[in-house]
Amino acid sequence: MPTLPADLVDWLQTLMRAERAGARVMLDSLRQTDEPAVRRRLELLHQGEADSCRHLRACLERLGVQPDTGIGDFHASAMAIEDLELRFDFIGRGQRWVARQIRQRLPEIEAPWLREELQAVLRLHEDGEA
Numbered sequence: 785m786p787t788l789p790a791d792l793v794d795w796l797q798t799l800m801r802a803e804r805a806g807a808r809v810m811l812d813s814l815r816q817t818d819e820p821a822v823r824r825r826l827e828l829l830h831q832g833e834a835d836s837c838r839h840l841r842a843c844l845e846r847l848g849v850q851p852d853t854g855i856g857d858f859h860a861s862a863m864a865i866e867d868l869e870l871r872f873d874f875i876g877r878g879q880r881w882v883a884r885q886i887r888q889r890l891p892e893i894e895a896p897w898l899r900e901e902l903q904a905v906l907r908l909h910e911d912g913e914a
Contacts, residue, residue: 789892793849798856799882799905800840805856806878807833812863813871822868829875832908836882839901839908846897883909 789795810830817823844851858878865871886906893899 789889793844793847795885795889796840796844796847796849797852797854799885800837800844800851801854801856802858802878802882803833803836803840803905804854805859805862806875807837808855808859809862809871809875812859813868817868825872836905836908839905843898843901879909 807830810826810833814823814826814830817826841851862871862874862878865874883906886902886909890899890902890906893902
């Protein structure tokens with residue numbers, strides 16, 4: 785069985801909190817607009833964040849860990865930005881942060897199932913940029 789990095793669970797929990805925060809940002813932002821194009825963009829981003837949460841939850845559960853219920857600071861920071869276009873810029877930075885985190889860690893992940901889950905999250909963040 786491949787060895788897993790000692791801090792892997794903490795790192796996955798951090799990503800999970802970030803993704804949960806992102807999903808909440810999209811839902812809260814949806815409540816602030818009636819513009820169809822903006823709503824569609826937020827709905828697509830929310831779907832990506834929710835899918836990422838599912839992948840990360842699968843990783844944690846397979847490792848025998850219960851995902852914590854925390855929400856990352858990203859939510860409060862994003863919602864403090866009133867202008868939705870500026871918030872989309874901030875969301876894009878968050879998407880790139882998650883992608884960068886995963887790209888940096890992938891070389892040390894030996895377990896094929898874990899690499900596959902993380903690569904799926906990476907694809908969502910590369911494809912779903914705000």
